[in-house]
Amino acid sequence: MNTLKLTLLIVQTFLLVYCMPARAGEIQEVTPAAMVLSHAVMCESIDDFKPQNPAIVFSIDLGKVFCFTTFDQIKEITHIYHKWFQVDRLVSKKRLTLKPPQWSTISSMQLRMADRGPWYVEITDKDDTLLQRLRFSISD
Amino acid sequence: MIDALTFMASLRWQDFLDIGLNGFILFRLYILFRGSKLIRAMPVVILLWVLKGAAIFTGLVVTNWAIQGIIAAAALIVIIVFRDEIASVFQTGNLKTFLWGLPSQGDITPLDIIVESTFEMGKSKVGALMIFPTAKDINDLVQGGIDWDGKLSMEMLLSIFWDKNPVHDGAIIIKGNRISRVGVILPLSRRTDLPSRYGTRHRAGLGLAECSDCLVIIVSEESGRITVVKGNEIKNVKNMAQLKIIIEGHIGKGKKRDSALWKRLFEYGTPALVCLTLVTGIWFGLSRGRETLKSVVVPLEYTDIQKDFEIIESSTNTVTLHLGGSVPLLKSLGPQQIKVLLKLNAASAGENIYTVSSKNIVLPPGVHLKNVEPSSVTLVLDGTITRQIPIQLNWTGKLSEQLILAYADIQPQTITVTGPQKIIKSLTTLYTERIFLDTIQTSGKIDVVVILQPPSLKVPDKKNIVTVTYTVVQRDPALH
Numbered sequence: 001m002n003t004l005k006l007t008l009l010i011v012q013t014f015l016l017v018y019c020m021p022a023r024a025g026e027i028q029e030v031t032p033a034a035m036v037l038s039h040a041v042m043c044e045s046i047d048d049f050k051p052q053n054p055a056i057v058f059s060i061d062l063g064k065v066f067c068f069t070t071f072d073q074i075k076e077i078t079h080i081y082h083k084w085f086q087v088d089r090l091v092s093k094k095r096l097t098l099k100p101p102q103w104s105t106i107s108s109m110q111l112r113m114a115d116r117g118p119w120y121v122e123i124t125d126k127d128d129t130l131l132q133r134l135r136f137s138i139s140d
Numbered sequence: 141m142i143d144a145l146t147f148m149a150s151l152r153w154q155d156f157l158d159i160g161l162n163g164f165i166l167f168r169l170y171i172l173f174r175g176s177k178l179i180r181a182m183p184v185v186i187l188l189w190v191l192k193g194a195a196i197f198t199g200l201v202v203t204n205w206a207i208q209g210i211i212a213a214a215a216l217i218v219i220i221v222f223r224d225e226i227a228s229v230f231q232t233g234n235l236k237t238f239l240w241g242l243p244s245q246g247d248i249t250p251l252d253i254i255v256e257s258t259f260e261m262g263k264s265k266v267g268a269l270m271i272f273p274t275a276k277d278i279n280d281l282v283q284g285g286i287d288w289d290g291k292l293s294m295e296m297l298l299s300i301f302w303d304k305n306p307v308h309d310g311a312i313i314i315k316g317n318r319i320s321r322v323g324v325i326l327p328l329s330r331r332t333d334l335p336s337r338y339g340t341r342h343r344a345g346l347g348l349a350e351c352s353d354c355l356v357i358i359v360s361e362e363s364g365r366i367t368v369v370k371g372n373e374i375k376n377v378k379n380m381a382q383l384k385i386i387i388e389g390h391i392g393k394g395k396k397r398d399s400a401l402w403k404r405l406f407e408y409g410t411p412a413l414v415c416l417t418l419v420t421g422i423w424f425g426l427s428r429g430r431e432t433l434k435s436v437v438v439p440l441e442y443t444d445i446q447k448d449f450e451i452i453e454s455s456t457n458t459v460t461l462h463l464g465g466s467v468p469l470l471k472s473l474g475p476q477q478i479k480v481l482l483k484l485n486a487a488s489a490g491e492n493i494y495t496v497s498s499k500n501i502v503l504p505p506g507v508h509l510k511n512v513e514p515s516s517v518t519l520v521l522d523g524t525i526t527r528q529i530p531i532q533l534n535w536t537g538k539l540s541e542q543l544i545l546a547y548a549d550i551q552p553q554t555i556t557v558t559g560p561q562k563i564i565k566s567l568t569t570l571y572t573e574r575i576f577l578d579t580i581q582t583s584g585k586i587d588v589v590v591i592l593q594p595p596s597l598k599v600p601d602k603k604n605i606v607t608v609t610y611t612v613v614q615r616d617p618a619l620h
Contacts, residue, residue: 044544053615057535057545057577088568118534118571135569137535139577 035078035098039070040123042136046106057137060116066108067121067134074100080131082107083122086115111138154505159423163416168239170411172229178222185214250292250317251387255380257297258357258366267361268301269311269341271324272390273354278313281352285310285324292317301359311344311356327351337363345369355390357383426468427506434470436461438478440517444485450596451484452560453520459496465507477504482517489561492519522560529557531590531606532569539577547611555590555604559597567597572606583611 043051043066044058051068058065067082077099084092084107096105107121120135173179188211195204219226230238254270261268271278286307290296292314300322301308307323314320329346337360338346345356349369358367366377368386377383437458442451459480463470479502482494494500496512503509531550539545557564572588590604 053544055544055546056533056548057539059539059541087571116536118532118569120532120569133530135532137533139535140538 035074035125036072037069037123037131038072038102039068039104040132040134041068042066042121042134043068049104056135057139058111060111060113060138060140063111064108065111065136065138066106067123068104068106069096069123069132070102070104071098072102074098074103076100079126080105081122081124081126081128083124084109085120085122087118116140155423155427158505159416159420162423163412163419166415166419167412170415171408172238173225176222176225176229178218178225181218181222185211185218188214249314249387249391251384253292253294254297254314254357254387255383257294258359258383259380260294261298261301261359262364262366265361265364266298266301266303266359267308267341268297268357268359269326269345270297270357271311271313271326271348271354272356272387273313273315273352274390276353278348278352278354281327281348282311282313283325285313285321288312288319288322290319292319311348342367346374355387357387425466427466431464432467432470433510434463434465434473436463436473436475436478438475438480441479441481442484443481444483446485446487448524449484449487449489449521450524450560451519452522452562452596455518456514459517460513461501461509462511462513463503463507464510469504469506473504473507478502482519484519484521487519487521489521489523492521493517494519522562524558525561525564526556526558527564527567528554529564529567529570530554532571533588533608534571534574535577536574537577539580542615543580544613544615545577545580545610546613549609551607551609555599555606557592557597557599559594563594563596572608575608580610580612583609585609 041051041054042056042058044053044055044062045064046052046066046068051066054068067084069080069082071080077097079095079097082092082094082096082105083090084094092107092109094107096107097103098105109115109119116138118135118137120133122130123132123134124130170179188207192204192207192211195207249272258268258270271282296319297312299305300312300319310323311326312319312322313324326344327347328340328343329350331346331350334343334346339360339362341361342358345358345367346369348354349356349371353371356369358369359365360367366383368375368377368383370390375386377386437460439458440454440456445451461478461480463473465473480496481500481502482496483500484492494517496515496517498509501509501512530553533548533550535545555570557567557570559567570590570592572590575586575588586608587605588608590599590606592599592604
């Protein structure tokens with residue numbers, strides 16, 4: 001059942017990547033030869049392995065914000081990082097494992113009242129090469 | 141004696157030049173405005189100034205305040221009231237006259253004009269009566285007349301004694317090169333031994349000559365004969381040379397040249413000396429008066445900074461200077477007169493230590509440096525680089541709960557920033573000013589300013605404004 005869900009997720013992700021325009025702050029800064037970051041988005045929640053309400057502004061009242069990434073052409077088991085920055089201060093660095101051939105990963109941040117303001121998440125590979133930077137704001 | 145010599149040795153050539161130059165300026169002002177009403181008003185201004193000093197000294201607060209106001213108003217009134225005189229001084233003559241010239245020798249009697257005019261009147265049988273007084277006052281001896289004070293010329297003399305002129309019957313008084321008075325009535329002589337041809341004009345001339353030491357020249361209206369009277373002596377003049385000798389003898393022309401020189405020397409030498417003394421007094425009062433100390437906080441000024449270098453850190457931005465000098469000099473010391481300059485032409489990237497000494501400090505003359513705090517300044521310099529920096533939007537406020545701000549496009553997505561290498565290299569993002577969410581209902585477009593933080597960052601042509609196109613979508617209620 002889980003395999004089916006994952007397959008569906010991959011297909012959906014593929015369609016999303018090729019049908020949707022690039023979002024603000026989603027500039028592909030480095031394109032790794034082997035592994036491809038096919039989808040990366042900030043969202044309000046994850047439901048059934050799908051990002052819900054992707055956005056660039058999140059209310060503090062949500063309590064939590066998610067970073068969703070999908071990778072293609074994964075040759076071997078590897079890992080990536082989701083680095084959460086509030087303004088330019090590193091708040092959290094999360095190590096996430098990827099498995100061939102496609103894999104989606106999620107990290108989240110519990111929000112507190114002091115977390116309002118501009119944020120970004122840096123997605124880097126195991127060698128700390130920046131793959132993408134997702135920019136968003138936490139509002140009232 | 142040794143003290144005096146030490147003191148004299150402490151004077152610089154600039155000090156002598158300072159005194160001399162200001163003495164000369166004061167003397168020239170006196171020469172230019174000499175005799176004008178403006179100079180006569182000056183003692184009043186000086187008196188007010190002295191009164192102000194006295195008021196300050198005795199602690200009369202209101203009096204001091206009032207006199208200060210009067211002086212300010214007086215300066216304005218003097219300029220307005222004497223504007224014509226001031227203008228005439230600046231308009232007359234050439235630059236040489238303005239800077240160097242002295243008034244012409246106004247007191248030298250123009251003998252040739254008098255002699256020629258006298259014989260011209262004699263030839264035309266125009267009656268004339270001219271008085272040449274000495275230093276003795278003759279006001280008690282003569283009556284009437286009109287103050288004239290006109291420059292002596294042949295035309296003037298001929299027109300005064302022209303028979304249609306209302307004052308032609310009276311005498312004129314000649315002082316130096318000016319006719320000081322016309323139409324003057326003289327006492328008549330009571331002598332009985334006078335020739336019958338002598339009329340009232342001759343008797344009047346004789347009358348004054350008898351009771352004074354004046355020389356009187358009479359031109360007969362009937363015969364055109366010229367008679368000169370002095371004391372009881374009556375002399376008929378035959379030619380111009382004789383008349384000239386007589387007048388010269390009376391006014392002492394031969395001796396006069398020397399005495400005039402001495403007189404001029406005294407006339408201008410005395411005020412010149414007074415001006416020089418006054419300026420010397422003021423100069424010593426200002427620069428060598430009672431010594432005092434003053435502390436002044438002065439901002440540091442950096443010069444000759446190399447291209448592509450910037451100061452990113454400084455141990456201090458100001459230094460405290462402890463200054464010495466006379467009370468008036470330090471009292472009048474303004475911040476614009478003091479400069480602390482640090483030349484950064486030899487500075488390198490990283491930490492640079494500069495010693496602040498008298499070499500770096502510009503002070504007005506007469507003020508000297510006692511001490512500097514701090515005596516050294518540490519500057520951290522860095523080269524400047526230019527880089528493209530991505531921009532992040534700084535959303536704030538509260539977006540309607542039914543809406544999701546799904547997407548925003550920034551144009552341009554990066555801006556070119558120049559700044560210190562160290563700062564620019566560590567810079568990952570530049571943030572915009574706050575963009576308020578509360579008013580957003582639909583998708584739209586706005587221009588926002590990118591905040592340059594730290595302030596040492598510079599944007600070419602100040603292009604730090606970006607256009608944001610944002611997309612708002614309705615929240616799907618089924619998802620929550």
